Amino acid sequence: MISQDRTRAAAGFILLYAVVIGFTDNYVRVIADEAGLWQFHLTRSVMALAILAAVAPALGLRLRPVDWRAVAARSAIHGTAMLIYFGALAFLPVAQVAAGLFTAPIFVLVISRFVYGERIGPVRVLAVLTGFAGVLLVLGPEAMAGASFAAGLPVLAGLLYGMGNIATRAWCPQESAGTLLGGFFVALGVLGAAGLAVLALVSLPVPEGPDGFVMRGFVVPSQDFWFWTFVQAAGSLFAVGMMIRAYQAATASRVSVFEYVILPASAIWGWLLWDERLSPVAAAGMALIALAGIAIAVGSRPPAATATPA
Known part of the structure; x- marks a missing residue:
């Protein structure tokens, strides 16, 4: 029997996701120089939903949810994770925030095992730990510096992000990629509008440039x-669609390991676009990330068919 858990196909979807997201996210700094987090999310969501509505008939995408509550819950979890992630960038180093978010595969592994009873073999456990070690090397020692409530926010984002990834397959198995895409951007748009409404009522001192990203109305x-x-809207629409397809193709505890490839993809784009160069330690971290992906792919192959006696 052919396994429905198409791990290699999921890896391909995640690679496309990482390449596109790595490019678009490198230009968030340009947006943050003049606008705010809330206006950015609202505007991007409106654009993305307009594009999705325009292309859905031509591509035959189904946008109507099968289960409204499941889609709404998943969208709210993922949207909140992204808000916490971007919001933490206002008062924490980028390296520390990214390291916190990339604890998601560890949470996926724990939740899959103890909530859903999924059997987790030693290969996947080792792959997660290896990939996370590679993340720390890429980000540098400052990634884990500091211990405070603020420092815990990126880890909370990682927990929610991992929960949302599990929900993609566990709660929404009958939903189309178009439905989940639409739900994700609707949630971010609603949160962006809510943030703008609050900032219109509450006057806050807003620093110039990227430092005022969260507080700017x-x-x-x-x-x-x-x-x-x-x-950002067009790139995110395509990239998040690829991510959703990946989590629909294979179990979350397997796919989450492949997401580590986002870091080297972002670093390569940073080098090409801004001439940001990696240290040898960061390069070693990328090698560990690649090793984690290879280990999970090899460890997830179904056993070869064997001939049975007639």
Whole structure:
């Protein structure tokens, strides 16, 4: 029997996701220089939903949910994780925030084992630990520096992100990628609108540039904002669609390991776009990340068919 857990196909989807997200996320710094987190999420969501509605008939995408409650719950979890992640960037180093988010595969492994009773072999456990060690090497020792409530926020984002990834397959097995895509951007759009409404009522001192990303309310956007937000919307729509397909193709505890490839993809784009260079230690971390992906792919292959006596 052919396994329905198409691990190699899921790895391909995640690779496409990482390459596109690595490019678009490198330009968030350009958007943050003039606009705020909430306006960015609301504008990007409106653009992404408009694109999705336009292409859905041509691609035959089903957008209506089978289970509204399951889609809404998954969308709320993923949307909140992304808000916490981006919000923490306002007062924590990027390395520390990213390291916290990439604890998600560990949470996926624990939840899959103790909540859903999934059998987790030693290969996948080792792959997760190896990949996370590679993350720490890529980000550097400052990634784990500090211990405070603020430092725990990225880990909370990682927990929610992992829960959302499990929910993709466990709660929404009959939903289409188009439905889950739409739900994700609706949730972020609603949260963005809520943030703008609060900031319209509460006046806060807003620092200039990226330092004011979280506290900045509505501003009159420039052409650069419109352009790069549209790039973000189109790129995120495609990339998140690939991620959803990956989590529909294989179990979350397997696919989550492949997501470590986002870090080297982002680093390569950073080098190409901004001439940001990696240290030898970071390169060693990338090698560990690649090793984790290979280990999980090999360890997930179904056993070869054997001939039986007539």
